[in-house]
Amino acid sequence: MDVEKTAPGGRAALAMEAAGLAWLAEAEADGGTRIARARLEGEVLRVVRVQPAAATDARAEALGRSLALLHASGAAWHSCPPPSAAAPFEVGSSRTPLAPAPVGDGRRWGEAWAATAVRPIVERCAASGRLDGDDARTVLRAVDRMAASDFDAPQPALVASSAHDVARIHGDLWSGNVLWSDVDTGAVLIDPHAQGGHAETDLAMLALFGLPRLERVLAAYDERSPLADGWRERIPMQQLQPLLVHTLLFGGGYAEQAVAVARALA
Template structure:
């Protein structure tokens, strides 16, 4: 069918988990467009095909507005999976951790980010011999600051207004997973690692590899849901999660980039 796109399972893929994430993100009232799940099983995921459009400042601002509402749909706890998740304790080939049991959830964003986004990948890099003890200590010092609450900060205004501290996030929002589309919300989301997290992480991740009209996305978002003071100074902190994950997967310059980002905040 010409109006669908089919993904077949590769090693490490969790297509049922991806489908659950797409459906969960799509539930947000007034939120960003999400590729519709046509069907899903363990080996195959069929999605609507997104017809892409040329990037524009207007579309970027519309996407920022819509994304703010996606985040404000909220989540039950830090690191939680979508309600209909597949039961897996991690996401994708990177094995990015989920927190599947509320009883195991961190009380703060800093504690969650320290354990499930910084230390888990730093430990893998050390075990694989990619970094040495001195490099590992940089990540450990950052994790200690995060756990102590030194780097905690508020969610954007619409998330705060719900009374719930945790946002509903895409979780892998680099440029390739946001498609400008001929749609009132400006762009569509694909390939999520959806979970409960901090809204600023999605926004920072979008800047890692560049995104057309990014400043207009930020402007549209801030107009709909004002960002907490100092958010620009925290972009690198929130970028670290995807960069250290890429260091684990691909090595190379991602490792030095992850160390540079971590040193900024220790």
């Protein structure tokens, strides 16, 4: 039996999710991670149910290798939406539109990520009172450094050798969107915010909410597509955006975490 999904953003949001699933699934032919199958029917997205399995070392290693190949399938530019997307992506209060920039616009990762995914969320957190003035200014100083490319780093080896040096990322790869299953890639991915970006964004998201056997995943990824020096030290920086999204949605301790990360970066 399929899982039926609806969304606050209506059919447009569901269509964007379907486009992202299809785009990510293109990488399966080259060994990329298995992606959930879905079809859009009116105001409902029907997602084929995944048969679950336990997280094992073998499945974790398969996930790491396949995720490296998914990222290496590449994207046209940083923050680009899936090519088949009808419009920029925006749903509810947690996500922001992807950049409607032309191919080859030349923006580096930090500039694009700050403009499309981080600064708008900070501004909404401040407007809603989730961040007070001092905290918002602290976070914005870190975002300014991001926009100036102070935190830019090389992509993993396979992505760096691709045509555009931009990864094809899931974009919302927390542990709940990784369904361990008895498939050749160890897991099936669901619910993406698929876009062009930095591969380390997905890896940092896996770490944020504690994916089981994460070290096995990361070791296998690094073996298949070696990560750039210092990638572990960049994890908190890459976690700033999801922490801000959770601040906007839930407030509380997420705001404290986001400000602490920003303070270390600013």
